[in-house]
Amino acid sequence: MGKLLSALRGRWAGVYRRSSIQLILSLTFTAAAVAGMVFLGMTLFLRFSSVTNTQMAQTSQRILSQVNLNLDAYLRGMMRVSDTAYYQVIKDADLQREGISQELELLYQSNRDHLVSIAVFTEEGKLEAAAPLGRLKPGVTPQTEGWFSAARERMENLHFSTPHVQDLFVDPDHRYRWVVSLSRQVELTRGGAVEKGVLLVDMNYGGIEQICKDVDLGSSQGYLYLVDGEGEIIYHPRQQLIYARLLEENNQAAAGYPDGSHDETFRGQRRQVTVKTVGYTGWKLVGVAPVENLWDNYGELLLFFLFVVLFSIYLLVFVNLRLSAWITAPVKKLDRAVKELEAGAEQVDLDVGGPYEVEHLSRSIQSMISTQRHLMDDIIQQEKQKRRSELDVLQSQINPHFLYNTLDSVIWMTENGRTGDAVRMLTSLARLFRISLSRGSSLIPIADELEHARHYLTIQQMRYKNKFSASISAGDGVERLYTIKLIVQPILENAIYHGMDFADGDGEIAVRACREGEDVVIRVSDNGPGMPQEVVERLLDPAGEYAAPGAKGSGIGLRNVHLRIQLTFGSRYGLTIQSEPDAGTTVYIRLPALGEEEARRERREQL
Amino acid sequence: MSLRERALKWGLTLLALGVLLLLLILLIRFPRRGRQKPPLLEMTVIPRAEGSSPGVYLRQGMEQAAADLNVELRFLLPASPGDGEEQRQLLHWEVENGAAAVLLFPADRGALAEEVERAGPAVLVTLETDMTGEGAGGYIGVDNAALGREVAQAALNGTRQGETVLLIHSVPGDNGITERLLAAEALLLSQGRRTEHLAFGAGEPPEALSERLEQDGTVKAVLVFESAALEQVSDWLALLETPPLLYGAGSTAGVAAGLERGSITAAVAQNDFSVGYLAVEQAACLARRKTPADRGELTFFTVRKENLYDPEYQKLLFPVTR
Numbered sequence: 012m013g014k015l016l017s018a019l020r021g022r023w024a025g026v027y028r029r030s031s032i033q034l035i036l037s038l039t040f041t042a043a044a045v046a047g048m049v050f051l052g053m054t055l056f057l058r059f060s061s062v063t064n065t066q067m068a069q070t071s072q073r074i075l076s077q078v079n080l081n082l083d084a085y086l087r088g089m090m091r092v093s094d095t096a097y098y099q100v101i102k103d104a105d106l107q108r109e110g111i112s113q114e115l116e117l118l119y120q121s122n123r124d125h126l127v128s129i130a131v132f133t134e135e136g137k138l139e140a141a142a143p144l145g146r147l148k149p150g151v152t153p154q155t156e157g158w159f160s161a162a163r164e165r166m167e168n169l170h171f172s173t174p175h176v177q178d179l180f181v182d183p184d185h186r187y188r189w190v191v192s193l194s195r196q197v198e199l200t201r202g203g204a205v206e207k208g209v210l211l212v213d214m215n216y217g218g219i220e221q222i223c224k225d226v227d228l229g230s231s232q233g234y235l236y237l238v239d240g241e242g243e244i245i246y247h248p249r250q251q252l253i254y255a256r257l258l259e260e261n262n263q264a265a266a267g268y269p270d271g272s273h274d275e276t277f278r279g280q281r282r283q284v285t286v287k288t289v290g291y292t293g294w295k296l297v298g299v300a301p302v303e304n305l306w307d308n309y310g311e312l313l314l315f316f317l318f319v320v321l322f323s324i325y326l327l328v329f330v331n332l333r334l335s336a337w338i339t340a341p342v343k344k345l346d347r348a349v350k351e352l353e354a355g356a357e358q359v360d361l362d363v364g365g366p367y368e369v370e371h372l373s374r375s376i377q378s379m380i381s382t383q384r385h386l387m388d389d390i391i392q393q394e395k396q397k398r399r400s401e402l403d404v405l406q407s408q409i410n411p412h413f414l415y416n417t418l419d420s421v422i423w424m425t426e427n428g429r430t431g432d433a434v435r436m437l438t439s440l441a442r443l444f445r446i447s448l449s450r451g452s453s454l455i456p457i458a459d460e461l462e463h464a465r466h467y468l469t470i471q472q473m474r475y476k477n478k479f480s481a482s483i484s485a486g487d488g489v490e491r492l493y494t495i496k497l498i499v500q501p502i503l504e505n506a507i508y509h510g511m512d513f514a515d516g517d518g519e520i521a522v523r524a525c526r527e528g529e530d531v532v533i534r535v536s537d538n539g540p541g542m543p544q545e546v547v548e549r550l551l552d553p554a555g556e557y558a559a560p561g562a563k564g565s566g567i568g569l570r571n572v573h574l575r576i577q578l579t580f581g582s583r584y585g586l587t588i589q590s591e592p593d594a595g596t597t598v599y600i601r602l603p604a605l606g607e608e609e610a611r612r613e614r615r616e617q618l
Numbered sequence: 619m620s621l622r623e624r625a626l627k628w629g630l631t632l633l634a635l636g637v638l639l640l641l642l643i644l645l646i647r648f649p650r651r652g653r654q655k656p657p658l659l660e661m662t663v664i665p666r667a668e669g670s671s672p673g674v675y676l677r678q679g680m681e682q683a684a685a686d687l688n689v690e691l692r693f694l695l696p697a698s699p700g701d702g703e704e705q706r707q708l709l710h711w712e713v714e715n716g717a718a719a720v721l722l723f724p725a726d727r728g729a730l731a732e733e734v735e736r737a738g739p740a741v742l743v744t745l746e747t748d749m750t751g752e753g754a755g756g757y758i759g760v761d762n763a764a765l766g767r768e769v770a771q772a773a774l775n776g777t778r779q780g781e782t783v784l785l786i787h788s789v790p791g792d793n794g795i796t797e798r799l800l801a802a803e804a805l806l807l808s809q810g811r812r813t814e815h816l817a818f819g820a821g822e823p824p825e826a827l828s829e830r831l832e833q834d835g836t837v838k839a840v841l842v843f844e845s846a847a848l849e850q851v852s853d854w855l856a857l858l859e860t861p862p863l864l865y866g867a868g869s870t871a872g873v874a875a876g877l878e879r880g881s882i883t884a885a886v887a888q889n890d891f892s893v894g895y896l897a898v899e900q901a902a903c904l905a906r907r908k909t910p911a912d913r914g915e916l917t918f919f920t921v922r923k924e925n926l927y928d929p930e931y932q933k934l935l936f937p938v939t940r
Contacts, residue, residue: 148878150923156867176932178878185875187936214939254933255892259911322636329629 036335044327068272071285071298081222092245093212107202110429116142127190127213134207144180162194162209169195171292189216219246233300240293242266265297341365356369399578402571438467454610458490464499479511479518486525493610502535502598510539531604536597541590635779655688661719663679666720667699679894681773702726709733718903726791743901747794755904758897766798770805776863779810781838787817788847798843809861824854842866852876888918889934
């Protein structure tokens with residue numbers, strides 16, 4: 012049992028997990044409502060059926076009481092006939108002098124609908140008088156009959172026999188009639204002497220039948236029968252079938268029931284039996300109503316009730332589905348929005364409405380997502396800033412070799428009396444440093460950047476003894492635009508180291524800044540030996556290898572410039588290299604065209 | 619139309635249908651169990667002859683069953699008593715006209731066999747004479763041979779070996795009454811009684827019987843195997859000063875009267891009311907293609923003057939009449 016419950020619980024948990032909130036709500040609402048409705052309905056129905064059964068029993072009892080009254084009146088009528096025969100005919104007559112047959116005949120005729128015969132017997136069983144038949148059958152001995160001895164035993168009382176065939180008198184028509192005998196002991200006067208005798212009044216069966224038949228007990232197959240105190244059937248609507256043993260009746264048990272309603276099961280049939288004792292005789296009226304028929308009486312109601320329940324269940328399912336859909340709509344909308352977020356959507360409508368809890372939940376999720384996004388943006392920004400700072404720092408560091416070589420050149424020039432050249436070199440170096448610092452600003456006018464490149468080229472030209480020539484130019488208004496600093500110098504450094512090292516006075520480096528729409532392009536070209544395409548591709552590839560260690564200009568500077576530009580302005584900006592072996596190299600630096608105002612804003616954002 | 623709108627439309631349609639059904643249920647009255655009577659069944663009864671069968675009590679049983687089972691009984695009486703050929707014609711006519719159910723008291727198996735077979739088991743039930751072997755759907759009655767032996771047994775008690783017992787052959791032909799007679803004769807002969815047959819039908823003048831009884835005075839007992847003839851013989855013997863003992867089969871009021879006055883020494887009786895009731899019940903069940911209730915076998919009992927009014931015998935011999 013425990014395992015079964017556990018299995019059921021597990022299965023329910025599985026279903027619960029797999030099902031939608033709407034389905035669970037619908038199911039639980041419906042189940043709870045159906046259970047309540049069935050419970051209430053069953054309670055009402057059982058109460059109703061109980062009340063109906065009680066009412067049926069009360070109805071049966073009322074009907075039986077009425078039948079009892081009628082039967083009692085009928086029996087009292089028969090008793091009055093007996094009283095009349097005794098007190099007005101027999102008691103006043105001296106049988107030695109007068110006969111009483113005529114008076115009995117008159118009495119019979121006035122009650123012939125209810126009587127079969129009236130007869131007076133002596134104590135020895137000799138027929139004294141009788142009506143309407145007056146001759147005893149040969150061999151008949153009345154004194155041995157039950158009704159005779161019962162009358163003798165109950166001197167003051169009347170005795171009612173069980174039904175029997177009247178077999179006393181010779182009937183030329185050979186009629187054998189069933190009668191109930193009413194007998195009493197009487198005093199006969201003969202020649203002044205009083206002797207005992209028995210008065211017999213045989214009642215016609217029809218009178219009892221008239222009272223008991225067609226009694227409607229309120230049940231389609233209900234009926235009423237009459238038994239004596241011993242359970243012997245006196246009247247039954249299907250009496251002959253019972254006598255022929257084609258039908259059975261629970262009459263013996265019914266005789267033992269006290270007055271009132273009882274439930275019994277007889278031959279597999281449940282019946283409601285109502286019993287009422289007929290006063291004086293000890294007979295019992297028994298009303299029988301098969302329980303199935305009681306149910307039949309409100310079977311229609313049961314069917315109707317059943318349909319109403321089923322219809323209500325259907326209605327509940329329908330309403331609950333709609334109701335749960337309405338209740339769960341905000342939750343489902345929220346669920347969809349969260350799924351969209353999980354799928355990577357940027358803009359999701361989290362304003363789902365609904366009740367307080369759901370709305371609070373949606374606001375919380377919205378707030379959480381907003382916070383998360385801000386945090387992520389901050390982190391990204393910080394990372395970018397960090398990276399840019401690192402690159403800026405790296406970029407701003409002067410190659411010690413460059414510094415050493417420059418200073419060494421200054422010393423050499425000074426020693427050789429070329430003071431003017433030394434001054435020019437030192438002046439360019441000083442300007443170079445001043446522009447490199449730029450008071451800490453990373454964005455400088457393009458004019459300064461070009462100036463920085465010019466001083467760098469001046470120094471390098473002096474160092475390389477004018478192996479190459481250089482020109483720097485800018486389009487109209489370009490110099491007023493802004494750029495991140497120190498982006499031209501690393502390219503020039505690469506051009507000098509890789510392109511001019513072997514030049515013999517014919518090397519050329521050209522720097523040209525011009526505007527292309529919303530962009531500024533600084534083109535740095537040289538007529539050096541150039542490089543193959545794979546080297547070009549490797550130079551700007553963040554995952555690509557650097558130049559061989561020990562070689563002049565590893566390419567790190569070039570890549571740093573590219574990364575700095577992209578980190579600052581986005582991926583559509585940066586470097587583009589065009590180069591072919593023996594055809595020189597041109598590096599394009601693409602930047603946004605930032606005016607003074609934009610540069611100021613950019614600086615603030617970087618801070 | 620979206621899925622949701624379609625579902626809503628279906629739901630509302632079903633809702634409307636449900637409401638409609640609810641209203642219909644409020645209007646319809648459902649049939650109640652046990653109250654429905656089966657359709658009326660017309661049942662034809664073909665007795666052997668008027669006054670011979672069915673007896674009053676048997677007819678009461680038939681009428682009771684007819685009332686219980688919603689059957690209308692129609693009696694077709696042959697003009698000539700015990701005429702198998704006329705019965706055959708009546709049966710033929712009924713079958714030709716599509717009779718739903720027929721109860722037949724066969725007068726002669728030979729004359730009726732072909733027609734009984736044609737009628738088929740779903741239509742025909744016989745009484746007194748078992749013709750299920752010839753194709754009848756059922757037979758309601760006692761074991762005729764056993765009943766005949768019971769009558770003979772009663773006669774054995776009243777006669778001595780070598781004495782003559784006159785067997786009244788009241789219904790000629792191959793039938794249940796003749797079976798009784800033959801079984802009784804066999805038992806009597808085996809017990810050393812002499813037997814004689816006398817053809818004497820109900821309603822016939824008793825001259826032949828009178829002649830035989832007055833012939834030599836050797837007839838010690840007379841055996842009659844059906845009610846009508848038994849009543850008649852009983853009435854006639856009651857007039858004689860020294861009548862032979864009379865034994866027979868029957869349970870009519872006339873037989874009871876004969877027992878009371880002593881003109882019948884003993885009668886083997888069956889409950890005619892049961893026979894009539896069961897016959898109609900079985901025929902109705904066959905016609906309605908239903909299985910009849912198992913009521914057990916019909917029995918018979920020997921009644922004498924001494925036990926005629928025993929309470930149990932009263933109930934079986936004298937139907938309650940109002």
